[in-house]
Amino acid sequence: MAHFKELVFSGVQPTGNLHLGNYLGAIVKFVDLQKSHDCIYCVVDLHAITVAQDPLQLTANIREVTAAFIACGIDPKAHIIFNQSQVPEHAELAWVFNCVARLGWLNRMTQFKEKAGKDRENASVGLYAYPALMAADILVYRATHVPVGEDQKQHLELSRDIAQKFNNDFAESIARNGFNDAFFPLPEPLIQGPATRVMSLRDGTKKMSKSDPSDYSRINLTDDADAIAQKVRKAKTDPEPLPSELEGLKARPEADNLVGIFAALNGTSKADILLEYGGAQFSTFKSALVDLSVAKLGPIGAEMKRLVADQAYIDAVLADGSERAGAKARQTMNAVKDILGFVRR
Ligand code: AMP
Numbered sequence: 001m002a003h004f005k006e007l008v009f010s011g012v013q014p015t016g017n018l019h020l021g022n023y024l025g026a027i028v029k030f031v032d033l034q035k036s037h038d039c040i041y042c043v044v045d046l047h048a049i050t051v052a053q054d055p056l057q058l059t060a061n062i063r064e065v066t067a068a069f070i071a072c073g074i075d076p077k078a079h080i081i082f083n084q085s086q087v088p089e090h091a092e093l094a095w096v097f098n099c100v101a102r103l104g105w106l107n108r109m110t111q112f113k114e115k116a117g118k119d120r121e122n123a124s125v126g127l128y129a130y131p132a133l134m135a136a137d138i139l140v141y142r143a144t145h146v147p148v149g150e151d152q153k154q155h156l157e158l159s160r161d162i163a164q165k166f167n168n169d170f171a172e173s174i175a176r177n178g179f180n181d182a183f184f185p186l187p188e189p190l191i192q193g194p195a196t197r198v199m200s201l202r203d204g205t206k207k208m209s210k211s212d213p214s215d216y217s218r219i220n221l222t223d224d225a226d227a228i229a230q231k232v233r234k235a236k237t238d239p240e241p242l243p244s245e246l247e248g249l250k251a252r253p254e255a256d257n258l259v260g261i262f263a264a265l266n267g268t269s270k271a272d273i274l275l276e277y278g279g280a281q282f283s284t285f286k287s288a289l290v291d292l293s294v295a296k297l298g299p300i301g302a303e304m305k306r307l308v309a310d311q312a313y314i315d316a317v318l319a320d321g322s323e324r325a326g327a328k329a330r331q332t333m334n335a336v337k338d339i340l341g342f343v344r345r
C-alpha cells in the first residue's frame with residue numbers, strides 16, 4: 001500500500017440540537033487531533049437534505065454547528081472549517097462513487113433501514129446513497145483518519161470498500177497516471193474512549209439523538225446551567241448504588257451511560273470513576289455530574305451564543321475554509337477524471 005500523508009477529516013450534520021453525544025463522541029476528538037494532525041472539519045449540509053429541512057432553519061443550523069466547532073476549540077486558521085455545499089467536488093466525487101459502490105453494499109446499511117423505517121418506498125434516493133457521499137467527503141481529500149461516534153462505524157467500512165474497489169478497478173490507469181500502488185487511502189475510523197455511544201438520559205438502551213422528541217433525553221450544547229442540572233437530576237437510573245468495578249455496569253445501561261459521560265467529560269476512564277464513586281448513591285453521583293457538566297459545557301454554550309450573533313465572522317470562516325478545502329478537492333478530482341479517462345480542460 002502506498003504511503004499517504006496523515007490527514008484527519010470528519011463531518012457533522014447541521015440538523016439542530018447539537019448534544020452531548022456529538023460533543024463526546026466526535027467534537028472532543030476533533031479538538032484533540034489538532035495537536036498531532038492537519039484537520040478538515042465539515043458541516044455536511046448536503047447530507048442534511050437527505051431528509052426534509054426547512055431552509056431558514058437549515059441556514060441557522062449551519063452557522064450553529066460552525067459556532068460549536070469554534071467554541072469547542074477548533075482553530076479555523078490552523079485547520080479547516082467549511083460547509084460541504086461550498087465545495088462542489090464532494091457531490092461530484094459522490095457521483096463517481098455511486099458508480100463504484102454496489103447495491104448489495106448499500107442494502108446492508110443499518111442507518112438507512114432505521115431512518116427510512118417502514119415507509120421505505122418514500123425515502124429519498126439521497127438517503128440511500130448517503131454513505132457514498134460520506135466516502136466522497138473523506139476521499140476527496142485523500143484523508144487517512146476519521147474521528148466519529150460508534151454509529152458511523154459501518155459507514156466508514158463502506159468508505160474503505162469504495163476506496164479499495166476504486167483502487168482495484170482502475171489499478172492500471174492509476175499507475176499510468178503516475179500514482180504508485182493505490183490512489184485512495186483506506187480511511188481509518190477513530191472510535192475510542194468511554195463515550196463513543198452516548199445513550200438517551202430517558203432510556204439507556206436508546207442512542208442520544210438530535211431528533212428525540214423529548215428534550216430531557218439529551219443535553220444540548222446550548223443548554224444553560226439550570227437546564228443541564230434539571231436534565232441530569234431527572235436522568236433515569238436504577239435503585240442500586242454504583243458498583244466498584246466495570247463488571248457491575250453490565251445489564252445496567254443507565255448507570256453505564258452516566259459513568260461513561262462522567263469519565264469522558266473528566267478525561268479519564270470508567271474504571272477510574274468507579275474507584276471514586278463505587279458504593280455511592282446516584283444522588284451523590286448526579287450532583288458531581290451536574291457540577292462537572294456545567295463547568296465543561298457552560299462556557300461552550302455561552303461562546304456559541306456569542307459567535308452565532310456574529311454572522312459575518314461565521315460566514316467568513318466558512319468562505320475561507322471552503323476556498324482552502326476547494327483547492328485540495330480540485331486536485332483530487334482532476335486526478336480522478338484522468339484516471340477515469342474523462343477529457344478535461
Ligand atoms: P450527526 O449529528 O449524525 O452528524 O453526528 C455527528 C457526530 O457525532 C458523528 O461522529 C456521530 O457518530 C457522533 N454522534 C452522534 N450521536 C452520538 C451519540 N449518541 N454518542 C456518540 N457519538 C454520537
Ligand code: TRP
Nearest residue numbers: 009010011012013044134137146
Ligand atoms: N454521516 C455522519 C453522521 O451522521 C456525518 C458525516 C458526513 C461524516 N460525512 C462524513 C463523518 C465524513 C465523518 C466523515 O454523523
